[in-house]
Amino acid sequence: FFVVFESLTVSKIKTKRNKSTSNKMNQSVTNGQNFTQSENSNLLENNPAREAYDGKDAEASRDYHDNRKNEEQHQTEGGLLKPIIFGGLDGILTAFAIVAGAAGGALDPSVVLILGFSNIFADALSMGVGEFLSSKAENEWILSEREREMWEMDNYPEGEVQEMIDIYVEKGMGREDAEMVIHAMSKYKDFFVDVMMAEELELRVPDDDHVRTSMKEGFIMFWSFAIFGSLPLLGYVIIPVSFPELEEESLFASACIVTGVVLFIMGCVKSNFSATSWYFSGMETLLLGGACATVAYTIGQYVDNLVA
Numbered sequence: 649f650f651v652v653f654e655s656l657t658v659s660k661i662k663t664k665r666n667k668s669t670s671n672k673m674n675q676s677v678t679n680g681q682n683f684t685q686s687e688n689s690n691l692l693e694n695n696p697a698r699e700a701y702d703g704k705d706a707e708a709s710r711d712y713h714d715n716r717k718n719e720e721q722h723q724t725e726g727g728l729l730k731p732i733i734f735g736g737l738d739g740i741l742t743a744f745a746i747v748a749g750a751a752g753g754a755l756d757p758s759v760v761l762i763l764g765f766s767n768i769f770a771d772a773l774s775m776g777v778g779e780f781l782s783s784k785a786e787n788e789w790i791l792s793e794r795e796r797e798m799w800e801m802d803n804y805p806e807g808e809v810q811e812m813i814d815i816y817v818e819k820g821m822g823r824e825d826a827e828m829v830i831h832a833m834s835k836y837k838d839f840f841v842d843v844m845m846a847e848e849l850e851l852r853v854p855d856d857d858h859v860r861t862s863m864k865e866g867f868i869m870f871w872s873f874a875i876f877g878s879l880p881l882l883g884y885v886i887i888p889v890s891f892p893e894l895e896e897e898s899l900f901a902s903a904c905i906v907t908g909v910v911l912f913i914m915g916c917v918k919s920n921f922s923a924t925s926w927y928f929s930g931m932e933t934l935l936l937g938g939a940c941a942t943v944a945y946t947i948g949q950y951v952d953n954l955v956a
Contacts, residue, residue, distance in 0.1 A: 696708065728864070728865065728868055729918070730865075731779055731865045731866075731868045731869040731872060732868060732872050733872075733914060733917075733918055734869070734872075735772075735775060735776075735779075735868065735869040735870070735871075735872030735873040735876070736872045736873070736875075736876035736910075736914055737876075737911075737914065737933070737937070738771075738775065738873055738877075739768065739771070739772065739775075739872065739873035739874065739875070739876040739877030739878075740876040740877055740879055740880060740907055740910055740911065740937070741907075741937055741940050741941070742767065742768065742771055742873075742877055743764055743767075743768055743877040743878065743879070743880045743881055744880040744903060744904075744907045744937075744940075744941050744944070745940060745941060745944035746760065746763050746764045746767060746944075747760055747764065747880050747881065747884075747900065747903045748900075748903075748941045748942075748944040748945035748948060749944045749945065749947060749948035750763065750948065751900040751945060751948065752944070752945040752946065752947070752948025752949035752950075752951075752952060753948040753949065753951060753952040754952055757884050757888070757896060757899055760881070760884055760899075761881060761884050761885070764880075764881045764884075765878070765881060768873070768874060768877035768878060768881070769874055771873060771877070772869075772870050772871075772873035772874040772877065773870060775869050775870065775873050776866040776867060776869045776870030776871075776873070777866060778866075778869075779862075779865050779866040779869040780862050780863055780865065780866030780869075781866075783858075783861070783862035783865050783866070784858070784859060784862040787854035787858040787859075787861075787862065790845075790851050790852070790853060790854055791853070791854065791858075793845070793849060793851060794841060794842075794845055794853055797841050797844050797845060797848075797849075798837075798841050801837060801840070801841055801844075805834065808834075808840075808844065809830055809831065809834050811844075811848060812826075812830045812833075812834075812840075812843070812844060812847065812848070813826045813827055813830050815847050815848060816829065816830065816847075876910065876914075879906050879907070879910055880903040880906055880907045881903070882906070883899055883902030883903050883906060884899050884903070887899055887902055904941075907937065907941065908934060908937075908938070911930075911933050911934045911937040911938075912930040912931070912933065912934045913930070914930075914933055915929040915930035915931065915932055915933030915934060916929060916930040918933065
């Protein structure tokens with residue numbers, strides 16, 4: 649499941665007109681600013697606007713907007729959430745799939761450690777490099793599309809303006825209002841081209857330092873994969889040293905417990921950036937991860953019996 653999910657993530661370079669990015673683009677263009685502040689984790693705390701929304705308290709939201717002194721705060725930490733969650737899930741499930749397959753095939757614990765750690769760090773490097781290259785290629789493609797839109801705006805602004813008017817009319821705005829809004833925005837060419845990228849192509853224009861951002865995403869993907877992927881294997885190192893009297897079956901049991909707890913916690917953390925409850929998000933991640941592990945264990949057991 650997560651291998652297929654990974655391939656879909658990388659292949660999105662070829663399908664940029666997918667509407668999954670439209671909400672982020674609309675917010676970015678409307679606010680006239682980029683999402684480069686994704687590291688500001690303090691926005692999650694002491695945010696009256698967010699608290700009012702979570703409690704569906706319209707009066708508190710109204711009071712905040714009427715009395716606010718600073719710009720309204722929104723959660724912007726989601727920019728690096730994908731490499732953290734995706735890398736962590738892929739890492740821990742890859743490692744546990746090896747553990748489960750080895751347990752189903754009755755392999756020696758030393759074999760599990762050799763296969764596990766060598767595979768985890770090799771895959772982590774591959775995932776990190778892949779994340780960097782795919783993100784960089786995506787941003788370069790988007791910038792090339794922006795150059796084309798800018799060229800069209802320079803050579804035939806009337807056509808671009810009319811396209812935007814038609815788009816706004818299709819979204820439900822009256823034609824007269826759409827003409828007034830678009831003609832006003834078209835006076836500011838750079839701003840207008842960014843709006844076209846959002847509304848016409850549904851693409852987010854990357855920051856000037858997008859290469860650095862792509863490197864950061866690849867770096868985070870690598871360490872997230874490596875750290876979370878090592879967790880199911882720790883029991884095979886710690887338990888034989890700390891509790892030598894325990895049988896080998898306890899090693900697999902410890903890997904199951906650690907993996908289940910981490911999957912649930914990752915799902916709970918993910919709920920902070922979505923509208924789902926922490927319990928539902930945690931159970932969803934746990935069940936999907938458990939399904940992957942069950943498949944690995946079953947196949948390992950089947951192949952072992954087949955070979956025997």
